[in-house]
Amino acid sequence: MSAFKYIFQILLALNYVCTVFSNEKIVIVGAGASGIATATKLLENGFNNIIILEAECRIGGRIHTVSLNGTSVDLGAEWCDGQKGNVVYDKLEELDLLNMLRHEHFPVQFYSSSRSNISYEFSKELTNVFKMVHDGIEESTDSLGDVFQKRYNQQISELYKTKPEKFHIAQQANNYWAHLLLRTSGSSSWHALASKDPDYQNKAGHSPGWKYGYISFLDALMKKYPDTAHQLPIDDKIHLNKEVIKITYTDDSAPVTILCSDKSMYTAKHVVVTSSLGVLKQKVESLFEPKLDENKIKAIKNIGFGSVVKVFVTFNEKWWGNLPGFNFIWTDEDRAASSSKFQRGPRNQKGESWIVDIFYVFAIPDSNILLCYFTGEMVTLLETMDELILKDGLHYTFNLFLGHFYDIPKPLILIRSNWKSNPHFYGTNSFPSLVSTREDRRNLGIPILNFKEELVIQFAGEATSVNHYSSVQGAIESGYRAADKLIKLYKKT
Template sequence: MVKFDFIFAVFLLVSRIKIARCMDDAVVIIGAGASGMTAASALLEAGYQDVLVLEAEPRIGGRIHTVVSNGTKLDLGAQWCDGQKSNIVYEKLSEWNLLEMLRRDHFPKQFYHSDRRNISYEFSGELAGIFRDAEGELRDSTKNLGDALQERYTQVINTKYNKSQEKLRISRDALSYLSHLVLRTRGAASWSVAAAYDPDYYNKQGFAYGWKDGFSSFFDALTRKHRINDKILLGKRVAKIVYGDALTKNVPVKVICSDNSVYPAKRVIVTSSLGVLKENVESMFEPPVNASKLTAIGNIGYGAVLKVFASFEANWWGNSPGFNFIWSDKDKADATIKFPFGPKNSKGESWITEHFHIFAVPDSKVLLVWYTGELVPIIEKMDQEILKDGIYFTLNLFLGHLFDVLKPITILRSNWKSNPNFRGTNSFASLKTTDQDRRNLQEPIVNSLGEPLIQFAGEATSIHRYSSVQGAVESGYREADRLIKLRK
């Protein structure tokens, strides 16, 4: 009898250990983007079994979205692996012996003026260097990005080209190009709402690489050791996260989706975009998040850029990597009259005057047309024929004397701003953003023992690499490590 009691006691102890282990494993990850998939992969690698990923979209990837159009793989979202140094994406590919997935991309350096005056390759290189240096010399500036850059840029060109009226005129016209260039990385609707300088941000170091099979191939490499797809539920938009005293000790969090499905968890990792948090934070959490997190969500900037892929019957641009367009004020006014279709910006100028940077997709018949600024939400929904006509009009205006320009036959565009599951592309440092905001955003919601109940990941929570995939990946590992260390 004593022997039986001993065995029974051991059985109960082991059973309780298994139950406790199971509940510690019960992690729900919201979002199957770069940070969510990274966190899931790291937890499974560490031995976690009960991991569930809820994704609102009908696909995985988040703001990484590779599609195939007419046989060409195109990235509607994140596109480049930026730099070899201090880049966890590059480092992981190196660790996995998969660097052959990358290709060295060559960006267009040649500038073209709207009045077709000649801009030499040498002068184009000078302008590119001035753009790069102007943004790099804003250390300690407390001004907004627009005022600081205009002031610095104007000082440089007035000194450098004071003996050449032609170069001075072109470089002054190039100021609007500079605004689009910096907004392409910031994502803000205007450069007047972005901070000129963020001391915490680490710029990329090294070359920018493209992906031979699209950025989504990174997920294949990330998840190859584990059957993560078996852990993902698609089409699950989270409506509410209930946590705290209202629930039991063993199930301290419940995730409720818009289809009324409920998923209990011991821990939750939220990787929703900052745009989604801005729109839903007050209704998403019960009880509400604390004031510091609410302030951080409000203070950190979040915006959008738009990518339009224009496909042609033939590659009419040859070996050119693409084009950079500089508009004069006169030509902007003339173009607005000659092409009156579609929206106008707050200055009354046609949307086609927002064309500034066109990138040739390697080994294809496709040009990537970038849009930034206030008209992004409108151009996302604009009539396709007007979009094709406007692109054709602009290409002819700038390049018709050099190339036999064709009209696009198909258009493929992103819709990050209008998509309720993203509401934009990336975060940025706004004039309201403080040094503490991103730290407050990544701070977990904890229980009475100080253990995390709800954690936060995603590029917006990265202090040094926000607005990038590498920042999102680092945040996924950060939150997975938080749980792994807690269990140990």
């Protein structure tokens, strides 16, 4: 065989591989962080026959940046969680885009509903006690709430046994710590949380915020930022308002069929499902045909999935000055009296007003905007509560805690998240429940193969991450993992 013919056959073979790449259709369900990560990595590696089906009218999933009075605020994910071992931070550094982040200061000072003075020094001391207790918790069959309260109460009893006033404040701070831990987990109760997950890896370093909102990171992934001239050809591959209601697959090499709520249908050689765990929990029995295997169904049911409500309010002036925000400690007396003092809106199981769930207020830098978090049992009610009642309750609570320091005007514009009541999410993030095991997340992430051991359906998203769940980092890593499996598969072809 001549050298020319040999080279020609090699070129034909290479062309065949490229043809395979372009003809084998890949459908990605969800245009959130994991779906976009999957698509961008595939596009960068020569896969072009990709479709992304997104149920919402926008991309981003649980990343949702909106403009409020000209300021970008995040209704969903908001922090770049640490600077070491974080794929999000590493990607920005690789692209020389760390200028998209901003250093943010978090409130340290505690305020009491009784208006008794809590010094800045004691506020820092309380925070250090919390960190010491929380960091020292080991894996246990008891809930995080049970373990934390026991250790915390022992610690403050020893520290403040001769300081009854400090002990009383530290004791009442228990409710604050509960809300703080629920804010990061999304659980409705810290008694539903596993005490510790040894597989979870904390990201080291400060967690900065975003100058232009978290959506700017997805723009960077799609190479739309900083120069749209180099953007990936992804826009025409994203189909919005496409809620997937059925995924049908077989054990042979037949294509997977994806049916949407608008009756549109798609077929694909490979499918990557990035739907939230909340959606999988609600639809696991109807979404897949045939049904998923027992281990995967068990994982979906066992892993916790919760929600947090974020409420942004604007004011006609920045009455808090340069403070980064406030931490509120409710006294037992004020909690008990809350429903009679502020009678509008829902009450919790103890009969207390919803306002007792106002615990952490963060000042959005360079704006007249405050952010309040709500966690716990009344999340769904707070998402749908009358806006005027919500504004008045915030105003009443701010005055209760801070009215002796500030002349506080009424809030003007209010926007809030609705993740729990949105049927395309049913919540914000996964968490380790009392019944979930280390194997559950691994089982959730295991692909479905046909009898030829060919890759048919993959699962991605933060809930499938063993080490970095409940974070955008975990979602991105899972998307890259799904893309890598496909890239590796066709490199063998």
